[in-house]
Amino acid sequence: MALDAASRSLSPLPAVLSHGLIPVSTFGLLSFISSTSLFLWLTFRLISWRRKSAVKGPINQFLFLIYNLLFADIQQAIAFVLNIHALRHNAIEVGSSMCFAQGWFVSTGDLASSVFICAIAVHTFFGVVKDYRLPTVAFYCCIAGLWTFVYVMALIGPLVHRYDFYVRASAWCWINDAYQNERLWLHYFWIFVCMFSSVLIYATIFIYLRARSRGEDMSSQMIHHATPLMILYPVIYIICTAPLAIGRIAALAGNEVSLAYFCVAGSMIACNGWLDVLLYATTRADIVFTAYPPSDDIGLETFAFMGKGHTFGTVTTVEAGPGGASRLGGGRRSQGGDSVENLYGLDKIKVKGEVTISVDDGRGMRQRTAEHSTAETENSWDLPSRKSSQT
Structure with missing residues (x-):
């Protein structure tokens, strides 16, 4: 045409x-x-x-x-x-x-x-x-x-x-x-x-x-x-x-x-x-x-802006020992010192007394407290992890 x-x-x-x-x-x-x-x-x-x-x-x-x-x-x-x-x-x-x-x-x-x-x-x-x-x-x-x-x-x-x-x-x-x-x-x-x-x-x-x-x-x-x-x-x-x-x-x-x-x-x-x-x-x-x-x-x-820190994923806090003798902060994604991978190589940690695990999944805070006796690292971290998986 x-x-x-x-x-x-x-x-x-x-x-x-x-x-x-x-x-x-x-x-x-x-x-x-x-x-x-x-x-x-x-x-x-x-x-x-x-x-x-x-x-x-x-x-x-x-x-x-x-x-x-x-x-x-x-x-x-x-x-x-x-x-x-x-x-x-x-x-x-x-x-x-x-x-x-x-x-x-x-x-x-x-x-x-x-x-x-x-x-x-x-x-x-x-x-x-x-x-x-x-x-x-x-x-x-x-x-x-x-x-x-x-x-x-x-x-x-x-x-x-x-x-x-x-x-x-x-x-x-x-x-x-x-x-x-x-x-x-x-x-x-x-x-x-x-x-x-x-x-x-x-x-x-x-x-x-x-x-x-x-x-x-x-x-x-x-x-x-x-x-x-x-x-x-x-x-x-x-x-x-x-x-x-x-x-x-x-x-x-x-x-x-x-x-x-x-x-x-x-x-x-x-x-x-x-x-x-x-x-x-x-x-x-x-x-x-x-x-x-x-x-x-x-x-x-x-949703998260670059440089704003943690994303809105699950954040888990573990407090162990009388009065919170030690504390770990972690998330689903590693961010600097909070990375779960930083636990590797810590072979002489002992946990005594009360263990409190708090999980914030963006829909509210959940906590669980458990009594735990002294144990070496491999056993002491295995038991709380199994308990926390049930929460």
């Missing part, structure tokens, strides 16, 4: 694009570098954990969702990095392999990023509100289903319309302006579904946490730290994604949207990758950067 003026090749670039595509490309490159770096780091960790682990347990589901989100962000970032080609050649060349590649990565990257952000919201809801996680096989099937959905949506257009599907769409290559229904039903309808679903889910979690914070069955410190994150996740996602989506929908409705607007909106959505890396690397650092395979925690204990 014949292309209209807005869809044809553009050479040379007008001043608004010559300047406006620079921040789009820069933020896209920043997102590509940061997302790829963390993706490769997690790939290395997942492989090394698998090789070193004596027991092949299931992967932490939240970590694997972040892993897939990073892969989606990489594709989205590639789409905007390809604007460098237009800047170098001072032209947007319709019909070239570069134009098709950019249109493809815009379609797959934007949709995949939205889909997996929504999937993380759903996973967080079931973990925090329902205290539930999918069986491993069902979880992997859902991941495969999400990627299948993304690529099927991206493939339909090129298979049906062939070579004129990805052309110039204002500031860069994407779906032909003549195929407005395809733009809506293969792309933006699902992005808006994911966007509103994510907002609704996080709002529900926020209300749930505020309601439970008035009760006595959840740590107030846990609520205090986790609740702001319920706002951060959807706010950053909407700020980055909504402007471009709104601009495309406005154009679909027949309104004139300037190239300058698309450059600003493109710069914002190009920030998705590096902001996701920053957000999840800081708020879920205990999962992303742990030296050991993280347990499959799914509740509020997975």
Whole structure:
């Protein structure tokens, strides 16, 4: 079909694009570098954990969702990095392999990023509100289903319309302006579904946490730290994604949207990758950067800001001897001197009198006191550990 003026090749670039595509490309490159770096780091960790682990347990589901989100962000970032080609050649060349590649990565990257952000919201809801996680096989099937959905949506257009599907769409290559229904039903309808679903889910979690914070069955410190994150996740996602989506929908409705607007909106959505890396690397650092395979925690204990000390996991305190002669603090994850591994090599410890074990699992403090006679290290630590396992 014949292309209209807005869809044809553009050479040379007008001043608004010559300047406006620079921040789009820069933020896209920043997102590509940061997302790829963390993706490769997690790939290395997942492989090394698998090789070193004596027991092949299931992967932490939240970590694997972040892993897939990073892969989606990489594709989205590639789409905007390809604007460098237009800047170098001072032209947007319709019909070239570069134009098709950019249109493809815009379609797959934007949709995949939205889909997996929504999937993380759903996973967080079931973990925090329902205290539930999918069986491993069902979880992997859902991941495969999400990627299948993304690529099927991206493939339909090129298979049906062939070579004129990805052309110039204002500031860069994407779906032909003549195929407005395809733009809506293969792309933006699902992005808006994911966007509103994510907002609704996080709002529900926020209300749930505020309601439970008035009760006595959840740590107030846990609520205090986790609740702001319920706002951060959807706010950053909407700020980055909504402007471009709104601009495309406005154009679909027949309104004139300037190239300058698309450059600003493109710069914002190009920030998705590096902001996701920053957000999840800081708020879920205990999962992303742990030296050991993280347990499959799914509740509020997975929320923690980097550098804030212990995560919200179980904390156990052992007091032994009259008047608390010795004290040990520990947690599920080692942190400096609190590590359980520091017990190794202490071969002459004797415990006398009363032993009190306190466990704070984020849902309240539990204690158990037991009388214990003098014994050498191996026996003295074996017996309390067996008793504590019964609490």
